[in-house]
Amino acid sequence: MIDVTIANFEAEVIEASMHTPVLVDFWAPWCGPCKVIGPLLEKLEAAYAGRFKLVKIDSDQEQQLAGAFGIxxxxxxxxxxxxxxxxxxxxxxxxxQIRAFLDKHVPSEGEIEAEAEEADAQDALAQGDVHGALEKLQQAVTADPANDDARFDLVKLLLELGQDDDAKVAFAPVIAKASGVRRLDALQRWMQARDAQMEVADPQARVEALQGRIAANRRDFEARFALAQLLWAHGQHTAAMDELLEILMRDKAWNEDLARKTYIAILEIIDPPKPKVAEGQVPPEDPTVATYRRRLSSVVLS
Known part of the structure; x- marks a missing residue:
């Protein structure tokens, strides 16, 4: 518990709330009920173990703050x-009742654990420890099954490792909402592209055959899309987007907007995690992602 004044309000309340929920207790020394709830709030702050921060403001001494909050x-x-x-x-x-109030707003223990595990996983990936990252992401999803970011990273890494069956198992709990969540939709489209190419015995021969069809008819969008799927399935992301752009330049709405939706899905897959930056700053965008976003915009808006 921290006593807050106008001097430290910005740091202890506003800035702190950017990372952790802050509960502000407006009280006064003469207030009987304040003496009852104060110790109870301190007890709950300890019980919630960092899931929220408690501060106290003496409304008599800090009338400017009390007025600002309409107390x-x-x-x-x-x-x-x-x-x-x-x-x-x-x-x-x-x-x-206070616990019920807090539980509506503060992260659960599982959510906090999952965020920590996911951060550790990104550190492991940065150090080249792929299997360590995989273990951390699995722990994150176990701790907080509702953490879609951790699940996205887990399924993506499994697919990158060629563990498609494990990826599908990890993806199954969110499959019903995939169409409404862009990142999950991207994973589903990627898995579908990989499944479509599983039975291609000779990928290079298939590529050449599709390129032959396209050379004979540049508006053979079925061939272009099949080629894009094949390229994406084999990790050639930018080449796949190039083929999809060729479709979009000729028919933006082809096959119920399938080319654009697939293009966006590839961007979601290749867009790397954003590094942490100072408050108010915008993290830098990956150059490849930035270039292909601009190319899509120029085609769609033309």
Whole structure:
């Protein structure tokens, strides 16, 4: 628990809430109910073990802050996330109700564990420890099955390692919502591309045959798309997007927008994790991804 004044409000409340939910307890020394809820909030802060941060503001001493939050009675508690108030309550509520309030807004232990495991996985990948990263991502998904970012990274890595069956098992819990989540949709399209090429006995001969069809008819979009699928399945991402652009330049809406949707899916797959940057800064974009995003925009908007 931290006592906050106007001097440290920005650092202890606004900046801190960018990373951890901050519960602000407005109180005063003369307030009887404040003396009841104060120790209870401190107990819960310890019990939640860093999942939220508790600060106290003396509304008599810090009238400017109390006024800014529109405090009209005490005790009043306000929860901030990402620098903004998101919820609050008034009065000395019992512990069960405060827990219910907190559980609506603070991350679960599993979510925190999953975020830590995922961060460790990215560090392992940066160091070339692929199998260590795979283990960390599996632990992240186990800790928080609802963490779509960790699941995306896990399925992607499994596919990159050629473990398609394991990837499908890991993807199965989110397959029902894949069409509504861009990154999950990208994974599903990639798996479909890989499945479509599993039975191609001689990929090079297939490539040559498709290129022959395209040379004979540049509007043979079925051949172009099949070639893009084959190239993508074998890790030739930019070559696949080049073929899809050829379709889009001639027929933007071909086959219910299939070329554009597949192109976007490839961008999602090849877009690397963004590095951490200082608050307010924009992380740099991968040059290849940036180039192909611009190419898509120029074709679609032309």
């Amino acid at each position: 009209r009675s005490i005790p009043t508690c306000v929860l901030l996330k990402n620098g903004q108030p998101v919820d609050g309550f008034m009065g000395a509520l019992p512990e069960g």
